[in-house]
Amino acid sequence: MDLIAPLQGQDHPTVLLLGNYRPALTLARVLRRQGYKVICSVEGCDGGAEHCRYVDELWGHRPVGSDPNGFLADLKGFLRERPEIEVVYPVAEEFVRMFAEHEDRLPFGPVYAMTPPDLVKACLDKLGLMTLAVLNKVPTAPFEMVHSLSGFLQAVERVGLPLVIRPEKSTERIGGKKAVVCETMSDVQAVVHELANGMRNLLLQRKVEGRRHNLYFAAQNGEIVRYLHAVILRTDMPDGTGLAVEGETVEPDPELKDYATRLIKALGYTGVGCAQFLVNEHDGSVSFLEINPRIAGNHAVPEAAGLMLSTVAIALAQFPEKPVRSLEGKSGLRYVWTAGDLMGAKLAYLRGDVSAKESYRWLCHAISAAWRADVHMKWCWHDPLPGFFSLNEVLPSFRGLLRRARRWQSAKVEAWHGS
Structure with a gap:
């Protein structure tokens, strides 16, 4: 079972995406092609859904973080008004966390495309999860x-x-x-x-030296059914913390897959997620970081690699006992998040973390990586506007560049006259 039929057999079933940030774009593009009408909430850290051709409608609501009761009331009212909404898809962690904490208050009716609340809580309990890793002999710093x-x-x-x-x-x-x-x-x-x-x-x-390895997966009753191994090559922070901006998918490493398998079995995991490890390239030492019990920020990567997690998440939520076909994702894909890359260079320079020369090298690397990438987190040819607008928010305007050039030229002239 890979795809999911509409629950009520409607011609245009509707899905509500909660969290207007990078993965919502991928979800909208995938689910729209599967025949869903797509509504996306306006709240989110990245934006982009308002420019996406595959988003049919935007929904405004009270903020989930500062007013969870108000949000739940808004959600209940919206679902009452729109009975055609068959699937509610919490994308951003704020919504996943809130749904897990208020499971008994969620409106009855639609399928909630998320990992079961008890598993969400277990994974978000970082201390408990790391203790579980140690008990299952998974290396943990x-x-x-x-x-x-x-x-x-x-x-x-x-x-x-x-x-x-x-x-x-x-x-x-x-x-x-x-x-x-x-x-x-x-x-x-x-x-x-x-x-x-x-x-x-x-x-x-x-602290453990090494690169982050992301293991994207879908699991059913503690058994992995979809799997993809990706290595983060660069992040938006000079010290390697922060969010991934460049990476590549690789052939699965048996050792890391074994560690992930142990944790997923111990949790009895059903749903999609992403397990993270640090791996030292010099001595091969490994340290477990966390499991994110949701669609990942770079969700475009497992989709491009063929895992079809967008629809698998719905299928597992709707029919948790119906078997899902096992599959491993494609290796050799290079991926980038260019807007995040450029913003990282900009902020690092403004904070004084990197010099002007280092910032320039960073920018050149970001442009080169974008040119060579197989997968972009926001940009795609058949839906270009979200990518354009995200770059527009990062890059200075043409008029701003002219103003800076004139100031630089004036300063140069004054220095020449002063000499």
Whole structure:
């Protein structure tokens, strides 16, 4: 079972995508071609659905993060008004997390295309998941969860430097960063200063050198049925933390697949997800990071590789016991997220993380990678506007470039006259 028939046999069944960011574009393009009418929520960190030719309608609602009760009321009212909506697809983690926490309050009727709530909670419990990894002999760097500022420095001593600090909730940031690398106690003190503005639960883990490996999968009753191995080559942060902007799909590594298999079996996992590991290229050492129990940010990659996770997620939610055909994704695909790449270079330069020369090299690499890529996270020829508008938000306008050129020329003339 790969594709899913409309629940009520309608000519144009409708799916509601919740979370207007990168994966929503891929989902809209795939599901629209499967005959669905696509509605997408306006809330999201990336945007793009408003320009997508495969999105039929946008839906506005109260913010899920700051007003979950208001959002649930809006959702209930919207589904009551639109009975043709057969599938509700939480895309962004904020919606997945909220649906898992408020399962008993979700409106009855549509299929919710998501991993079962108990599994979502188990995967989002970073401490519990890492403990499960250790129990199943999956290599995991030393870690500790910190809940208060008073115990923070003691935990740093126990885990040891260098270390990586991440918020328990992946939607939160520390100083605008998804993760902070601390090489010295001075770095730790800088984090303490940042946390003085508001402490949140933090995961401390010993830093392991290496690249991130993403294992995209679909599983049924603890058994992997769809699988793809991808290696992240670069991220939007100079230190390798942050979001992937360039990568490639590779032949599955037996060792990593074995580790993922152990965890998925231990969880009794049903649904789609992405397991992440760090692998040191020099000595081959491995460290488990996390399992994201949802459609991944770079969802265009497993779709391009043939996993068909967009429809498999619906099928597993609708008929969890009906067998899904096993399949491994295509290796050798290069992928990029160009807007995120360019924004990463821009912000790194503005923060002082890279020099002007390094920023220029970064930009050149981003353009070269985009030219050579097989898969783009936002851009596609048959739906170009989301890609165009995302680049427009990152790049300076032509008029802005002219203003900068005139200022540079004026400064050059003044310097010449001054000499």
